[in-house]
Amino acid sequence: xxxxxxxxxxxxxxxxxxxxxxxxxxxxxxxxxxxxxxxxxxxxxxxxxxxxxxxxxxxxxxxxxxxxxxxxxxxxxxxxxxxxxxxxxxxxxxxxxxxxxxxxxxxxxxxxxxxxxxxxxxxxxxxxxxxxxxxxxxxxxxxxxxxx
Amino acid sequence: xxxxxxxxxxxxxxxxxxxxxxxxxxxxxxxxxxxxxxxxxxxxxxxxxxxxxxxxxxxxxxxxxxxxxxxxxxxxxxxxxxxxxxxxxxxxxxxxxxxxxxxxxxxxxxxxxxxxxxxxxxxxxx
Numbered sequence: 001x002x003x004x005x006x007x008x009x010x011x012x013x014x015x016x017x018x019x020x021x022x023x024x025x026x027x028x029x030x031x032x033x034x035x036x037x038x039x040x041x042x043x044x045x046x047x048x049x050x051x052x053x054x055x056x057x058x059x060x061x062x063x064x065x066x067x068x069x070x071x072x073x074x075x076x077x078x079x080x081x082x083x084x085x086x087x088x089x090x091x092x093x094x095x096x097x098x099x100x101x102x103x104x105x106x107x108x109x110x111x112x113x114x115x116x117x118x119x120x121x122x123x124x125x126x127x128x129x130x131x132x133x134x135x136x137x138x139x140x141x142x143x144x145x146x147x148x
Numbered sequence: 149x150x151x152x153x154x155x156x157x158x159x160x161x162x163x164x165x166x167x168x169x170x171x172x173x174x175x176x177x178x179x180x181x182x183x184x185x186x187x188x189x190x191x192x193x194x195x196x197x198x199x200x201x202x203x204x205x206x207x208x209x210x211x212x213x214x215x216x217x218x219x220x221x222x223x224x225x226x227x228x229x230x231x232x233x234x235x236x237x238x239x240x241x242x243x244x245x246x247x248x249x250x251x252x253x254x255x256x257x258x259x260x261x262x263x264x265x266x267x268x269x270x271x272x273x274x
Contacts, residue, residue, distance in 0.1 A: 084256070084257040086257070095236065095237055095238070096237040096238070097232075097237070097239075098255070098257040098258065099232075099239075099257065100240060100257060124238070125232070126230050126232050126238065126240060127230060128229055
């Protein structure tokens, strides 16, 4: 009986988690229609590949301003002037990511999940452009472009 | 030896707490004097252990361009890979080279120097 309950939970859990993910257009479908950033700005893509801890969808702050939400299997972006940037999410533990952005540069920030004391943490990781392009391809759009 | 459930519970909580509290990346104040005109290619990958317990890898066949100097050495950055230093927080880093060895990282956002101990010899060519 117990084993059957575990098996049902094991099957149901991924379905429930998938349901929590976004339903916007895939990055690969949008890529050609998305406008390029202005020449005097750079672009920062944020994406979350994992559905692990799907209920946890904290706001993502860029230099203190909310620019989007860490939705499982989702992505969004921000076009920003060149400069220094800090990414933080509002979870139990704040783990910040700092990096620079040049004009015309594209940065990819993967929103990863790690285990926490009471709940998981979501934090930003800066990834290589090639890796970012590969990972973001299947992610779905979660919001309008924002500028901090 | 009999281990109580309470002990196991407390031990588990402590283990999770320890795992979730990585140390901060060590940083020292420094001042970058901008510079250009030098570059090199890293011919062999170099794994650099950090004091936080994490490590970062400089990939082979990456080209590094001088962006300036700090008192600890010359500061180089590359467009061929992302370099980050991971600890309680994650920071982008440029490498600091002195006499062919990696002596640390320059954190461009924080404008600080993070030393590497011991220093790592780099395999480089023009």
